[in-house]
Amino acid sequence: MDVDHFVSENIRQACLDALNKYEIEKIYFDQTLLNLALERKWAELHPAWNWQWAIVRPLFEVFIDVQIVHFVAYAKPWSDPKGSLPIRYREIARRFFSVHYPHLVEKIGSPASRLQKRKILARLIKHIMRSFTFVDGFNRHGGDITKVVLPE
Template identity: 40%
Template sequence: MAFEVTTNRAAKARRAVIFCVNEAYFPYALLAASQVRALCASELADIVICAETGEIPASLSDLDIRLARLTLEGQTADMGRLDQKETVTYHRLFLPHAFKDDYDRILYLDSDIFIERGDFARLLEVDLKGHVLAAVRDEVQWFNPERDAHDFRTMGIRGKKYFNAGVLIINCQAYRDKDILSKALDANRMFRDKLKHNDQPLLNAALRGEWLELSPVWNWQHARRFPMLTATVPVGITHFIGKAKPWNDPDSLLPPRYSMAFQHFMARHFPDRPEIKISSGCDVSDATLGRQALRSWWHARKITRYLKRFPDDLVAKE
């Protein structure tokens, strides 16, 4: 496989937090990067943004971002139904190979996230016990671990745990040694036109449940569905799965504090971009609040039982 990586500077650490984004998501990756940097010193980990285009504003130069352009000769052409803008999501499949001379461990993050708290230095050092990666279960298995993910059923894989690929701690050497990339690309060639998601099921298919599970606080996927329950959980990373995003929430499905934070960041660092509309918040009628309270009560016992599997949220479980 042919890779070409061009960067604006050399690596400064053996650990990296990496985002893979297109031009539209570039500023949102920078917001997340600024939140990471506030929680993890530069000597402990590089922050890398893989993007085709994008320029870091002078106002964010202190973040010391490593910009990278990843060229995959003859690879993205085989990604089937995706247009060129969408192929960037597949770049995370190639990161342990593309940066094999630079990083021993990678924390991959999607850019549609909001970082609330967390010891990212310790997160990068989580004991992977020889496994390729650690991740958080996809939300389809939070309340029913036996439920098969849709794409797994399509691929004929049953009874395996299934992770959300928005937050991944990757052991780069193990990833290469176990040939995860080739296995994922084989799955893509076989199923690419039948899958609901992009590269997430490919990674899951390559690992078939052989990965370590992180506490859901590192990839909290319920910011919209259970707002009251979310307020009681010590969330580290909120992940805005689905169509509602802090920068595009016309139905005001997300709590307004997220759109307010994104609006402030964009106005300060990307003033030429369209202004983000602040969410008016969820309907606060008595009926809506009652439904939210009932839903939170209904799921509280299950989510509490799930969280108790992780008495230390910096220990990954088999």
């Protein structure tokens, strides 16, 4: 975030104005408020720079050179009680924590001991249902992770 621009453009006040303008129950998170305050004043980065693991179809990850993974749901590499994340994310967290927070390493979960057919089927259906939206967003960048798409 460009902090100087944030201050000079008085984005804080724009957020407060948006908060007052829109019904509070429609504003779920800070990102929603920023989206409302900065409508058409932001650019879209390639999904590789904000790979939302639980929301963006995990099965698409094999097609993309993911740069930054954003764990937006309950499962985090350091706190995944259901063992739903890929092992590689937990292992990266384990290596990081063992150097910087050794007392927390034991809290990093293990992979699921069994696969559950219904959960796999549910995830596949969810993946298929969201595929078209994802593909449209991905294709706006033409496969170029350095391309920024300006609002229309």
